[in-house]
Amino acid sequence: DVVLTQSPLSLPVTLGQPASISCRSSQSLVHRDGNTFLNWFQQRPGQSPRLLIYRVSNRDSGVPDRFSGSGSGTDFTLRISRVEAEDVGVYYCLQGTHGPPWTFGQGTKVEIK
Amino acid sequence: EVQLVESGGGLVQPGGSLRLSCAASGFTFSSYWMHWVRQAPGKGLMWVSHVNNDGGNTNYADSVRGRFTISRDNAKDTLYLQMNSLRVEDTAMYYCVRDNGGIDLWGQGTLVTVSS
Numbered sequence: 001d002v003v004l005t006q007s008p009l010s011l012p013v014t015l016g017q018p019a020s021i022s023c024r025s026s027q028s029l030v031h032r033d034g035n036t037f038l039n040w041f042q043q044r045p046g047q048s049p050r051l052l053i054y055r056v057s058n059r060d061s062g063v064p065d066r067f068s069g070s071g072s073g074t075d076f077t078l079r080i081s082r083v084e085a086e087d088v089g090v091y092y093c094l095q096g097t098h099g100p101p102w103t104f105g106q107g108t109k110v111e112i113k
Numbered sequence: 114e115v116q117l118v119e120s121g122g123g124l125v126q127p128g129g130s131l132r133l134s135c136a137a138s139g140f141t142f143s144s145y146w147m148h149w150v151r152q153a154p155g156k157g158l159m160w161v162s163h164v165n166n167d168g169g170n171t172n173y174a175d176s177v178r179g180r181f182t183i184s185r186d187n188a189k190d191t192l193y194l195q196m197n198s199l200r201v202e203d204t205a206m207y208y209c210v211r212d213n214g215g216i217d218l219w220g221q222g223t224l225v226t227v228s229s
Binding site: 035037039041048049050051054055060090092094096099100101102103104105106107 | 148157158159160163172173174175208212214215216217218219220221222
C-alpha cells in the first residue's frame with residue numbers, strides 16, 4: 001500500500017504569513033495514464049473535509065487563490081500565501097493513483113499563533 | 114445543488130449491524146465511482162470502501178473486508194454501506210464521497226457508535 005507522510009503535523013502560523021505543508025509518497029504517484037492523482041483537502045473544526053486542490057495543482061471551484069499545490073512523483077506541497085483566520089483546520093493529502101486502497105496522509109493541523 | 118446526504122448512523126452494540134444510506138442529488142449519480150470514508154473521533158481520515166459506476170466492482174479496506182458491503186441503486190441515486198459484526202473500533206463518522214477522477218465531493222457524515 002502507498003504510504004503518504006505529511007510534515008509538519010502541527011503548524012502554528014502568524015496571520016498574513018505564508019505556510020507550507022509537505023506530503024511525501026512511498027512510491028511515485030504518476031498513473032499509467034500520465035495523470036497524478038494527488039488531492040488536498042481542508043477540514044475546518046466541526047465540518048466535513050472540502051476539496052482544495054486536485055491532481056497536484058488544480059484549485060477547485062471557489063477555492064481562494066492564496067492556496068496552491070505543486071510537486072511531482074513522490075514529493076508534493078500545499079502552500080498558503082497569506083494565512084487568514086478561516087484557514088484554521090486540518091489539511092490532508094490523498095492519493096488515488098494506486099487505489100485500492102486509496103490512502104490519506106496523517107493530517108496537518110494549522111493554527112494561529 | 115450538488116450534494117450528498119448520509120443517514121442511518123446510530124448507537125449499536127458490538128456484533129450488531131447497521132445500514133448506512135447516502136442520497137445523491139444535483140449530479141448524474143450513475144456516472145461516478147463512489148466511496149465511503151470514515152473518521153474515528155479525534156483521528157484522521159481512513160478510506161473504507163469503493164464501488165464503480167454500475168456497482169459491478171467493489172473494494173474494501175482490509176479492516177472491514179468480509180464484514181461490510183457497499184452497494185448502490187442508480188435508479189434511486191443512493192449509495193449504501195451494510196455493516197455487520199460491528200466492533201468498538203468501527204466507531205467513527207462515516208462520509209459518503211464522490212470520485213470525479215479523484216475524490217472531490219463529501220457529505221456531512223453520519224455518526225456510528227459501537228458500544229455496549
